[in-house]
Each structure stands twice: as C-alpha cells, then as structure tokens.
Amino acid sequence: MTDQLPSFLEDHISQIPALQLLQNLGWDYLTPTEAVTLRGGKLSGVILDGVLVPQLRKLNNIRFKGDEYEFSEANIQSALQAIKEVLFDGLVRTNEKIYDLLVLGKSLSQTIDGDTKSFPLFFIDWNPATFLTNNVFHVTEEFEVERTGSHEMRRPDLVLFVNGIPLAVIxxxxxxxxxxxxxxxxxxxxxxxDDEIPKLFLYSQLLLAVSKSEAKYATTGTPLKFWAVWKEDVDAVLAPIVNAPLSDAKKNRLFGDRYAYVRAYFDRLEQERREVTPQDRALYSLCRPERLLDLTYNFTLFDAGEKKVARYQQFFCIKKILGRIRERDDAGRRKGGVVWHTQGSGKSLTMVMLAKAAVRENLPDYKIVLVTDRVDLDDQIYKTFRHCDLEPDRAKSGRHLATLLAGPKSRVVTTIIDKFETAVLKCELRNESDNVFVLVDESHRGQYGGMHTRMRKALPNACFIGFTGTPVKRKEKDTITKFGGLIDTYTIRQAVEDKAVVPLLYEGGTWSSRSTGRPSTAGSTS
Structure with a gap:
C-alpha cells in the first residue's frame, strides 16, 4: 500500500477528515455497530432510543405548585412513540409535523396529588444559554437503514444526532x-x-453534499438545482480546529474497525499543517452544534408545502437586524435601517424569518407591521406570511388599520402605505409602544417620502426597517438616512456569483440580470 492509496479508497479523503473535524466541533463518535445497538437492533428505525429516552428524563421536569416532579415512565414512553410513529402524509408534510413536535414539544397529562393537568415535554433544549450542555450530540458513519418494504440497506455516509434524533445527513x-x-x-x-429510506429524512433538518474542494447544503425535499453554497469567513478560527489532533481514545474508536495502514496514514498527516478546505468550511459553518440548532430553530420554515432553510445572506442579515434593534438611538427608540438585497434574493422570506425572530424576543405588546405601496405586493406578502404559519391581519381600510394598530389583539399586520393617511388624519392613530416593528418593502420609492412622516407620527417610537431590491440612487440616499442607515447589502454581483441570477449584460458599471428561478432559500422553489 502506498501513502497515497487511502486518499481515493472508501472516500477517505472526505469522510475521515469530516469525522475528525466533527469530533473536534463537539460531536461524539458512535461506531456503526453502536448505532445499531442504540436502535435496539432494528434497522428499520432511525432514532437512537438508547440515547433519546435518558435525555427525555434529563431535560424534562414538571413544575407544579412550587415543587418539581419527574414525568412518569408511561409519559416518557408516550413521548418516544409520539416522535417515532407520526402518521406518514408525504415526505415534507410529515417532516413539518415532526419539526413542530421538535420545536414546540408534546403536551402530556399527568396526575399529581390527585390533580390531573397537561404539562409540556420537550425533545431538544433550544435555549442558547443551555443547549450545548443539556443536549447530547453524536455522529456516526455508514448508518444502515432498511429500505421500505425490503431487507436491502442504504448506508448514508454520516448522520448527526441531537438527543438521538437524526437532524443532519451528509x-x-x-x-x-x-x-x-x-x-x-x-x-x-x-x-x-418512498421506496428507499424516507423515514430518515422525516427528521432531517439539514442535508449536505461534501467533497474536499466543494460543498453544498439544502433541506428535506430540495431539488438538485436549488442546493446552495454557504459563504462565511471562518478560516482564522477554523484552522486551529482542523489541525487539532484527536485524542488516542478517539482515534482508537474511529480507526478501530479500519485497516492499520489507514490510521498510520492519518497519523502521518497530523505531522503536517493542513490547509482549510471548502468541506471544512461547510461543516464548521453549518454543522457545529450551536449553528445547526440555530438554523433549525430560527431559520427554517415551511412555505406552502415546501421546506426552506435560510441562505447565508438571509441568515447574516437577520443577525445584523436583531443586533441593531436591541440598540437605542438618542431619542430612546430602537435603531432601524435599510436592507438592500437584490431582486430574487428572497426579501419576503427574510421578512418572515425576521418576524419570527422578533416574536421569539418575547417582547410585551409587540406588533409587526408590513408595509407595501401596491396591492399586488401587499397580497404577496400576506400570502407568504400565511403560508409560513404567521397569521397576519390585513388592513382593509385606513380606519381598519387604525383599529388593528391601536388594539392589543393583532400582532402581525399587513397594509398598503396609503391607508396611513386616513388612519392618521381621520382616525388620529397613535401607538407609542417601542415594541412596534415596521417592515417597509421597496422602501426606496419616492412615494414613501411624505408617508414616512405620517407613519412616524402614528408610531413615534417604532423601529422602522426598510427593504429594497434595487440599487439606491444618489437622490434616494435620504431614504437610508430616514430609516437609520444601511444595515446590510447583497448586490447583483454577489447574486450572480451565487448563481441566483443570470447576468444579461454589463454596461456603464451597472449589472442587468434575470432571475434563475432559484429559490430565495436553500429549499424548494419559492
């Protein structure tokens, strides 16, 4: 055997380096045999019961009348059955049902001191302050799963489990x-x-295709042409992790069932400094435990039967906005600004994800107001939010808008900007809460000038965030100033590089382009 041989046998140039990095990122390695044992030897199953059941006990307690109680063993088993036996209703629809279980938990009845009540039980701790210590993270390879109606096997290369639940397939x-x-x-x-191993993908949140020189990601149900590249500058922090050797104990587990020359080959590689590869970047950016949980909980949505996960520009834009709205200007208002993301980059879904994130800030009496300047845009945004399970109230008139914004019930409101004129001038609308977020679509347009003043008068302490898909012209620079400055940009050049749009011509320093029909997120068509 030559030193070069392992590089092109059994995908050692990709799979073993991936396993080494994933362990350095916090994933505990399970041998294929252990992964079978933790499923009770049942190759038709994909959940590691031997991991999940103890985690259900660890994560969940009942707080009742000042005391804490454990869930009954019957309820632990009920929760296990609930996550394992969801009625199949198509791949993505069933995936959505399981996603809701994972995110929202399961309500179970239990009797304490003669009093029977329902209590929530959770499968995963999503709290960033505790999720790295409370959850357990495992990676296995060559994960054997029995095909539907067959004893034939499929063996996905790598599977990542959180509390025994398979959240990522690589x-x-x-x-x-x-x-x-x-x-x-x-x-x-x-x-x-359906005739393969769909059961594994009922639980998956992130799918990756990796090679040493390239990597793409998507989610359940994403067609080939919509898989995306994640871009993030991580080399400085990643290089030391990539070059950190595994402990002897971890090496013994990883290489225990492999030929001795394979371990010897990788031991020799450790003596040299390895360059960071595109595969390394993708695994670090998408699969380190805290990022996978963040993407799953905060940046995944279901849009009219299609599952979508954020692209990198949406993810970082929303992070910037959340950081900004936590800051205050000199008048004590939350800071706003303008997002310039070129057409075809998914502004509507960015707005949905931002709205979901704002809701999860748990602010008292919050309102999210979505403002457009055309009926067709209002209709589009209204439908997008409904498809993503954020039920908005649509203002039918200026008087109706005033009622929606003044009252406590409506949390998400869509409106055409013209309705503010009636709401302010005739209905004297005024809501002084600083937990009102006004998201303005195509905010660069000239007609927002006078209306912006009326919106500010009606909502004096609101946070205003403008979205535009076209380059802001010099004469429109004051729009950015009114909103509070530029928050984020995703230009036509970047979209062309990402193959989100196709360039038609380049003339006089201006790109002209058309959409590829690619989705605004790494998911099915939008």
Missing amino acids: ECKRPDLKEPIEQAISQQLRNQR
Whole structure:
C-alpha cells in the first residue's frame, strides 16, 4: 500500500477528515455497530432510543405548585412513540409535523396529588444559554437503514444526532469523481424516495453534499438545482480546529474497525499543517452544534408545502437586524435601517424569518407591521406570511388599520402605505409602544417620502426597517438616512456569483440580470 492509496479508497479523503473535524466541533463518535445497538437492533428505525429516552428524563421536569416532579415512565414512553410513529402524509408534510413536535414539544397529562393537568415535554433544549450542555450530540458513519418494504440497506455516509434524533445527513465524495457534489446530491435525493429510506429524512433538518474542494447544503425535499453554497469567513478560527489532533481514545474508536495502514496514514498527516478546505468550511459553518440548532430553530420554515432553510445572506442579515434593534438611538427608540438585497434574493422570506425572530424576543405588546405601496405586493406578502404559519391581519381600510394598530389583539399586520393617511388624519392613530416593528418593502420609492412622516407620527417610537431590491440612487440616499442607515447589502454581483441570477449584460458599471428561478432559500422553489 502506498501513502497515497487511502486518499481515493472508501472516500477517505472526505469522510475521515469530516469525522475528525466533527469530533473536534463537539460531536461524539458512535461506531456503526453502536448505532445499531442504540436502535435496539432494528434497522428499520432511525432514532437512537438508547440515547433519546435518558435525555427525555434529563431535560424534562414538571413544575407544579412550587415543587418539581419527574414525568412518569408511561409519559416518557408516550413521548418516544409520539416522535417515532407520526402518521406518514408525504415526505415534507410529515417532516413539518415532526419539526413542530421538535420545536414546540408534546403536551402530556399527568396526575399529581390527585390533580390531573397537561404539562409540556420537550425533545431538544433550544435555549442558547443551555443547549450545548443539556443536549447530547453524536455522529456516526455508514448508518444502515432498511429500505421500505425490503431487507436491502442504504448506508448514508454520516448522520448527526441531537438527543438521538437524526437532524443532519451528509454524503461525502472523493474529488476525483466526475461531478462529485452532483453525485452526492443525487444520492441524497434517491434516498428520500418512498421506496428507499424516507423515514430518515422525516427528521432531517439539514442535508449536505461534501467533497474536499466543494460543498453544498439544502433541506428535506430540495431539488438538485436549488442546493446552495454557504459563504462565511471562518478560516482564522477554523484552522486551529482542523489541525487539532484527536485524542488516542478517539482515534482508537474511529480507526478501530479500519485497516492499520489507514490510521498510520492519518497519523502521518497530523505531522503536517493542513490547509482549510471548502468541506471544512461547510461543516464548521453549518454543522457545529450551536449553528445547526440555530438554523433549525430560527431559520427554517415551511412555505406552502415546501421546506426552506435560510441562505447565508438571509441568515447574516437577520443577525445584523436583531443586533441593531436591541440598540437605542438618542431619542430612546430602537435603531432601524435599510436592507438592500437584490431582486430574487428572497426579501419576503427574510421578512418572515425576521418576524419570527422578533416574536421569539418575547417582547410585551409587540406588533409587526408590513408595509407595501401596491396591492399586488401587499397580497404577496400576506400570502407568504400565511403560508409560513404567521397569521397576519390585513388592513382593509385606513380606519381598519387604525383599529388593528391601536388594539392589543393583532400582532402581525399587513397594509398598503396609503391607508396611513386616513388612519392618521381621520382616525388620529397613535401607538407609542417601542415594541412596534415596521417592515417597509421597496422602501426606496419616492412615494414613501411624505408617508414616512405620517407613519412616524402614528408610531413615534417604532423601529422602522426598510427593504429594497434595487440599487439606491444618489437622490434616494435620504431614504437610508430616514430609516437609520444601511444595515446590510447583497448586490447583483454577489447574486450572480451565487448563481441566483443570470447576468444579461454589463454596461456603464451597472449589472442587468434575470432571475434563475432559484429559490430565495436553500429549499424548494419559492
């Protein structure tokens, strides 16, 4: 055997480096045999019962009348059955049901001191302050799963489990193959078919196709052409992690069932400094435990039967906005600003994800107001929010808008900006809460000038965030100033590089482009 041989045998150039990095990121390695044992030897199952059941006991207590109680063993088993036996209703629809269980938990009845009440039980701790210590994270390889109606097996390369629940599936390919990423994606798509191993993908939140020189990601149900590249500058923090050797104990587990020359080969590689690869960047950016949980909980949505996860520009834009709205200006108002993301980059879904994030800030008496300047845009945003399970109230008139914004019930409101004129001048609308967030679509347009003043008069302490898909012209710079400055940009050049739009011409320093029809998120078509 030559030193070079392992690089192109059994995908060692991709799979073993991935396992080494994932362990350094906090994932505990399970051998394929252990992964079978933790499923009770049942290859038709995909949940590690031997991990999940103890975690259900650890994560959940009942607080009742000042005391704490454990859930009964019957309720622990009920929760296990609830997550394992969701009635199949199509791949994505069933995935959505399971997603809701994972995020919202399960309500279970229990009798304490003769008093029977329902109490929430959770499968995963989503609290950023505690989720790295309360949850357990495992990675395994060659995860055997029995095909539907068959005793044949499929073996996805890598699977990541949180509390024994498979949240991510990774296919690794060696770079000497023809179009390795396309092959990996094709394998992921094949495995989701009804006659393959769809059960695994009922739980998956993130899917990756990786090779040493390239990587793409998506989620359950995403067609090949919509898999995306994640971009993030992580090399400085990642390089030391990539080059940190595993402990002897971890090496013994990882290489225990492999030929001795494989371990010897990788031991020799440790003596050299390894450069960070695109595969490393993707695994660090998407799969380190805290990022996977964040993407799952805060940046995943279901849009009219299609599952979508944020693209990098949406993720970082929302992070910037959340940081900004926690700051205050000299008048004590939350800071706003303008987001310039080029057409086709998913502004509507960015607004949905931002609204979800704002809701989860748990602010008292919050309101989210979505403002457009055309009926068709108002209709589009209203439908997008409804499809994503955020039920908005649509202002039918200026008087109705005044009622919606003044009253305590309506949390998410959509309106055309013209309705503010009646609401302010005739209905004397005024809501002084500083927990009102006004999201203005196509905020660069000239007609927002006078109306912006009326909105400010009606909502004097609100946080105003403008979204625009076209470059802001010099004469429109005051729009940015009115909103509070520029928050984030995603230009036509960046969209072309990401293949989100196709360039038609470049003339006089201005891009002209058309959309590729790619989604605004790494998911199905939007």
